[in-house]
Structure formats: C-alpha cells, structure tokens
Amino acid sequence: MAERGIDVLLLSVGADLPYLTGYRAMPLERLTMLVLPGDGPAVLVVPALEAPRVTPRPDAFVLEAWEETEDPVALVAARCGAARRLAVGDTTWAVFLLALQERLPDAAFTPASTVTGELRLRKEAAEVDLLRRAGAAVDRVVARLDGARFSGKTERQLAAEVAAMVVEEGHEASAFSIVASGPNGASPHHESGDRVISPGDAVVLDFGGRLQGYHSDITRTFFVGDPPPRFREVFAAVQAAQEAGVAAAGPGVPAQEVDRAARGVIAAAGFGPFFMHRTGHGIGLEEHEAPYIVEGNTALLEPGVAFSVEPGIYLPGEFGVRIEDCLVVTGEGAERFNRAPRDIHFAV
Amino acid sequence: MAERGIDVLLLSVGADLPYLTGYRAMPLERLTMLVLPGDGPAVLVVPALEAPRVTPRPDAFVLEAWEETEDPVALVAARCGAARRLAVGDTTWAVFLLALQERLPDAAFTPASTVTGELRLRKEAAEVDLLRRAGAAVDRVVARLDGARFSGKTERQLAAEVAAMVVEEGHEASAFSIVASGPNGASPHHESGDRVISPGDAVVLDFGGRLQGYHSDITRTFFVGDPPPRFREVFAAVQAAQEAGVAAAGPGVPAQEVDRAARGVIAAAGFGPFFMHRTGHGIGLEEHEAPYIVEGNTALLEPGVAFSVEPGIYLPGEFGVRIEDCLVVTGEGAERFNRAPRDIHFAV
Numbered sequence: 001m002a003e004r005g006i007d008v009l010l011l012s013v014g015a016d017l018p019y020l021t022g023y024r025a026m027p028l029e030r031l032t033m034l035v036l037p038g039d040g041p042a043v044l045v046v047p048a049l050e051a052p053r054v055t056p057r058p059d060a061f062v063l064e065a066w067e068e069t070e071d072p073v074a075l076v077a078a079r080c081g082a083a084r085r086l087a088v089g090d091t092t093w094a095v096f097l098l099a100l101q102e103r104l105p106d107a108a109f110t111p112a113s114t115v116t117g118e119l120r121l122r123k124e125a126a127e128v129d130l131l132r133r134a135g136a137a138v139d140r141v142v143a144r145l146d147g148a149r150f151s152g153k154t155e156r157q158l159a160a161e162v163a164a165m166v167v168e169e170g171h172e173a174s175a176f177s178i179v180a181s182g183p184n185g186a187s188p189h190h191e192s193g194d195r196v197i198s199p200g201d202a203v204v205l206d207f208g209g210r211l212q213g214y215h216s217d218i219t220r221t222f223f224v225g226d227p228p229p230r231f232r233e234v235f236a237a238v239q240a241a242q243e244a245g246v247a248a249a250g251p252g253v254p255a256q257e258v259d260r261a262a263r264g265v266i267a268a269a270g271f272g273p274f275f276m277h278r279t280g281h282g283i284g285l286e287e288h289e290a291p292y293i294v295e296g297n298t299a300l301l302e303p304g305v306a307f308s309v310e311p312g313i314y315l316p317g318e319f320g321v322r323i324e325d326c327l328v329v330t331g332e333g334a335e336r337f338n339r340a341p342r343d344i345h346f347a348v
Numbered sequence: 349m350a351e352r353g354i355d356v357l358l359l360s361v362g363a364d365l366p367y368l369t370g371y372r373a374m375p376l377e378r379l380t381m382l383v384l385p386g387d388g389p390a391v392l393v394v395p396a397l398e399a400p401r402v403t404p405r406p407d408a409f410v411l412e413a414w415e416e417t418e419d420p421v422a423l424v425a426a427r428c429g430a431a432r433r434l435a436v437g438d439t440t441w442a443v444f445l446l447a448l449q450e451r452l453p454d455a456a457f458t459p460a461s462t463v464t465g466e467l468r469l470r471k472e473a474a475e476v477d478l479l480r481r482a483g484a485a486v487d488r489v490v491a492r493l494d495g496a497r498f499s500g501k502t503e504r505q506l507a508a509e510v511a512a513m514v515v516e517e518g519h520e521a522s523a524f525s526i527v528a529s530g531p532n533g534a535s536p537h538h539e540s541g542d543r544v545i546s547p548g549d550a551v552v553l554d555f556g557g558r559l560q561g562y563h564s565d566i567t568r569t570f571f572v573g574d575p576p577p578r579f580r581e582v583f584a585a586v587q588a589a590q591e592a593g594v595a596a597a598g599p600g601v602p603a604q605e606v607d608r609a610a611r612g613v614i615a616a617a618g619f620g621p622f623f624m625h626r627t628g629h630g631i632g633l634e635e636h637e638a639p640y641i642v643e644g645n646t647a648l649l650e651p652g653v654a655f656s657v658e659p660g661i662y663l664p665g666e667f668g669v670r671i672e673d674c675l676v677v678t679g680e681g682a683e684r685f686n687r688a689p690r691d692i693h694f695a696v
C-alpha cells in the first residue's frame with residue numbers, strides 16, 4: 001500500500017476480501033466493507049444480522065456490526081478519518097462508492113486491484129493445490145458425460161445435470177454451465193435455453209465450480225452421432241490451436257504470446273475471423289481474473305500465474321467448437337489442471 | 349430524467365437494464381453498458397462475443413459491440429458527449445465508475461435509482477402476475493417438504509434438494525436456499541453447511557427462485573419431531589407478528605408501520621431484542637429491492653408495491669424461527685403471493 005500510495009483499502013463484495021480474510025461478503029444491499037489502513041488494525045463493517053456468519057479468521061479484523069437503522073457508509077467514512085488516498089474494491093457497488101465520495105469529498109479513490117492485483121496474480125502452493133483439485137473434479141464430470149444421452153434433452157436440462165455433477169464431484173457449488181447446441185454453439189457466451197438437442201448436433205459444454213473458494217473451468221466439444229468432415233476440420237484447427245497456446249505458456253513469456261500462438265494456428269487454417277475472443281483469462285478466487293490472455297497484454301508470465309487457454313471457432317448459423325484447459329505456469333513451462341481427452345467427445 | 353436533472357442514464361449489471369430493455373448483462377469483467385440519453389436513441393455497448401446473446405427487444409437500443417482489444421469505457425464516454433449529469437446503475441462495478449470519472453472529469457454522477465427507483469417500485473399487472481406465479485411455485489415446494497425426511501442430511505444436501513425443487517416447480521433458476529438447523533437458525537443469513545440435521549432440530553428454510561426475471565422468496569420453519577413448549581411459544585409470537593405485519597400493509601400506509609406492527613407483537617411477547625432485522629424488503633427483478641420495511645422509511649405504500657413480511661426470533665445457541673410471505677399492495681389492503689400454511693411444518 002505504501003509503494004502504491006494508498007492509505008486505506010476498502011473491500012466489499014468480490015474476491016479481494018476473502019483473499020485477505022477468508023470472509024466473503026453477501027452481494028446484497030446491506031453494505032459489508034473492510035476498512036484496512038496501512039498502519040493500523042482492520043475493521044469489518046458488517047450488517048448485524050450477518051455478523052454470526054463471520055467465522056473464518058476472526059483475528060484478521062475487528063467487527064463493527066451496524067443495526068438496520070444505522071448508515072454504514074457513515075461508519076466507513078468515520079473509520080477512514082483523515083486518509084485521503086483510498087483504494088476501493090473493483091466490484092464494489094457504484095451506489096456505495098458514490099455515497100463514500102459524497103461523504104469524503106477530499107479523498108481520491110482508485111481501484112483496489114492497484115494493490116491486490118499483484119498479490120493475487122501469483123498463486124501460492126495451497127492455492128495451486130485447490131485449483132488442481134477443482135480441475136480434476138471437472139475432468140471427472142467430462143468422463144461421466146462421455147457416451148451419455150444428450151438427444152431429446154433441452155440445453156437447460158443438460159446444463160442442470162452438469163451443474164449437479166460439478167457439485168457431486170467435489171465442488172461446494174456450480175459456478176456456471178453453458179450448453180450451446182447446434183447453431184447456438186456459435187455464441188461463445190450462449191445462455192442455455194429450450195433448444196432440444198438432436199443427433200447431428202455439435203454441443204459446446206463449458207462449465208466450472210468453486211472448491212474452497214477456487215474455481216474450475218473446462219470446455220469440451222461433444223458431437224451427437226457421427227460428425228461430418230466440416231466439423232472434423234474445424235475441430236482439428238481448434239485442437240491444434242489449444243495445444244499451441246499451452247505450449248507457448250511459460251515463465252518470462254508475455255501473456256499476449258499465448259494468444260498469438262493459438263490465434264496463429266486458427267488464422268492459418270483460414271478461420272481467423274471466427275475466433276473473436278481472447279484466448280484466456282486468469283482463474284482463482286474469481287472465474288475470470290488477471291491475467292487476461294489477449295493481444296496488448298505484454299505482462300510477463302511467472303511461476304504461479306494460473307489461467308485458461310480456450311480458443312474456439314464460431315460459425316454463425318452452423319456450430320461452434322471450443323476447447324479449454326486451465327493451467328499454472330511453472331519454473332519450466334506450465335502444468336495443466338485439466339487432463340480430460342481433448343479429442344472430439346461423443347454423446348448419443 | 350428531466351425532472352431529476354439527469355442527462356444520460358448509464359446501466360450495466362443489475363436489474364435496471366433488464367427492466368428497461370429485457371437484456372441482463374453478464375456480471376463479468378467485460379463492460380456491458382446501456383447509454384440512454386434523455387433526448388436520443390439508446391446504445392448498448394456490449395462485448396462482441398456477447399452480442400449474439402442480445403436477443404430480447406432489440407428495438408430498445410442500437411448495439412455497439414466492442415472487440416477484445418478496444419476500451420469500452422472510452423466508447424461509453426464518447427457516447428456521453430458533453431452530457432454533465434450522469435446517472436449510473438447502482439450495482440455497476442466501482443472499477444468502471446472510477447474509469448468513467450477519470451475520462452469525464454467534469455461530469456457529476458448520481459445513482460440510477462434516482463430515476464429508475466420510482467418506476468420499478470410500482471409493479472404493473474404483468475409483473476404482479478409473474479410474482480404471483482413465482483409465489484405459487486415456492487408454495488408447491490413447501491408442500492413437497494411437509495413430512496419429508498430431514499434427519500441424517502446435512503444442511504447443504506437439503507439446500508441442494510430445495511434448490512432443485514424450486515426449478516422443478518417452474519422457476520428458471522434457484523436464487524438462494526438457506527437451511528439453518530438447530531442453533532444455526534439463530535443466524536438469519538446462515539450459509540448452509542455441513543451440520544447434520546437430527547430429531548429435535550428446528551429448521552429455518554428460506555428460499556426462492558427467478559421466474560422470467562421475477563423473484564419468489566418464502567420462509568417456513570420446520571421441526572424435526574415433536575417441538576418442546578419453548579419452541580411453540582416462540583413460534584406463536586412470530587406467527588402473530590407476521591399476521592400483524594401483513595394486516596398493516598395497505599395503500600397510504602408508511603412502510604415503517606408494517607415493521608412497527610410486526611415488531612410490536614414480538615416485543616410484547618418479550619422477545620424484542622431477538623428480532624434484530626427489518627421486517628421486509630421489496631421484491632421484483634431483484635430478490636431485495638425498494639421499499640425496505642424498516643423504521644425510518646416513511647414512504648407511503650401504494651397499489652402495486654410488492655415486498656416481503658418476514659419477522660423472526662433468533663435465540664443464540666438455541667434456535668431461530670422466521671415466517672415470510674411476499675405480497676403486493678392492492679386498492680384496499682394487500683394480496684399475498686404465498687399461501688402455504690403458516691403453522692409449524694414437520695419433518696422426520
């Protein structure tokens with residue numbers, strides 16, 4: 001904080017608070033905010049009715065519970081005192097930031113990631129272990145889906161089944177499950193809907209969960225029945241791109257080089273315009289966090305940095321293919337968290 | 349907007365955007381933001397890879413899709429032009445608000461609820477109908493739980509079963525399910541955990557889901573086996589308080605009077621200090637929204653205003669009891685969305 005010129009860190013909903021304290025704020029309208037000065041004890045301002053939930057690492061802060069008729073923003077502002085350089089959690093609600101700015105008109109606010117970003121970027125051994133266990137759990141879900149019946153189910157039904165398996169295999173919760181079938185596969189962030197899956201469909205399955213706060217995230221592309229040559233051609237390009245992206249990952253490599261490696265393979269196969277998203281995102285306490293694996297990110301990868309490599313090709317009106325593993329950079333290269341086969345998966 | 353002195357409304361994650369357009373932004377790091385000027389067409393700045401998801405009411409705005417290497421904040425700022433009075437969605441991420449403030453140093457920002465709050469407060473007939481249907485769906489879940497086996501299950505297992513039933517009974521998704529057993533019931537926002545439910549436990553079940561964007565929210569308190577007199581005494585106080593709160597709801601009544609009516613019953617029974625939360629919250633596109641049923645809220649209720657009435661008594665180290673219905677204010681009084689019996693429910 002001193003290096004970054006920050007007097008007080010103000011953390012609310014989002015991952016910085018559990019990263020530092022083990023406690024995750026409820027994403028509701030009652031403000032929870034950790035007031036963490038550079039030079040004194042931290043105070044967690046928390047709604048009185050949520051105070052009994054605050055069990056992990058109580059030594060990390062003093063509790064200041066506010067009653068229903070109190071103004072928590074006033075409590076936070078009072079705790080900030082004369083501090084003038086405040087860093088506020090990136091995902092804090094705007095309505096609370098505006099109220100703080102009104103109460104502290106002389107303070108300058110900056111995003112908390114200025115301080116927390118670098119800390120969270122390099123995973124410690126215990127964090128890597130949780131990511132590894134979460135990755136193995138989604139691998140087991142893929143194994144259970146191999147050869148399963150997709151035909152006749154709606155995307156929504158299959159998504160619910162996948163979400164349940166994510167929990168059964170050892171996550172505390174499902175974080176998301178995308179089932180994008182047939183032409184819907186061409187929408188990378190498709191919302192699983194009422195489309196009924198049928199033989200002849202390609203189905204992109206992208207899902208993950210949370211294990212002791214840390215996330216898994218895997219994508220495999222299934223085919224219901226016997227895939228035509230065009231699907232096989234597209235699939236082969238994505239598979240080669242994903243391998244190239246993973247092979248490029250290692251210490252000292254600029255993040256954008258992983259993107260370039262994967263993108264180059266798809267461009268060479270003639271599908272460049274149909275891979276319209278970045279190659280990956282960091283993973284940890286958030287499903288998506290730094291570093292982003294995207295052109296323009298010249299930050300050098302380091303041991304302990306964990307992220308996804310997930311190129312795809314999306315053909316509007318036809319289908320989509322995406323393959324995703326998460327990995328962590330090691331001293332020599334990278335260790336994948338996902339080992340489920342990266343070939344075409346089949347369903348009936 | 350003219351009445352409130354707002355030039356441009358900026359809406360991102362949260363309920364205002366779907367309220368006005370039918371589209372819900374993904375709560376991820378890529379900015380989605382509707383730029384809605386008081387005097388011109390609206391523009392939705394959206395990540396290119398999410399553009400295919402934007403299907404509802406495309407006539408509501410023009411799409412401006414941004415590519416992975418573009419800066420969406422710059423696009424939003426450019427669309428704001430010379431506007432100086434900007435209202436930003438209450439749950440927008442602080443990191444985006446800070447970036448907008450840096451780009452538009454002469455603009456004054458205010459929370460969007462200044463404009464949208466009153467619009468969303470009074471539900472239209474179609475909205476009330478969805479809330480009614482969602483309420484009936486959670487009533488059916490309660491009926492399925494009556495007499496069910498709780499003993500031997502962990503809170504987490506039961507919570508997962510309840511969440512699945514919420515979907516089976518007609519919601520598109522479960523929003524939350526709190527299972528607070530035995531002494532855990534004394535924590536109003538308890539996170540369902542590994543505690544195994546046993547005979548002799550009181551169990552607070554508080555759950556809800558989303559149906560076409562609108563929420564249900566119900567609480568019933570179960571007992572595993574035959575409840576002792578102390579539980580029956582506490583239960584009776586909560587039941588009478590909940591009836592009193594609902595009876596107080598009607599057009600022209602200050603919101604705080606509903607709180608006072610419920611709280612008075614619990615205080616008279618001698619449990620005042622053990623009811624430490626407000627009596628209720630508005631419900632609609634958000635699980636919790638205005639109006640808050642709390643001392644100090646003197647706003648008058650009106651037909652179409654929907655909220656929960658959910659008093660409780662929480663005895664640390666012993667158990668908790670809460671009973672919750674949602675309702676809508678009508679021309680004469682209030683219509684409950686929940687009709688599941690409000691007596692003690694039993695499990696084995």
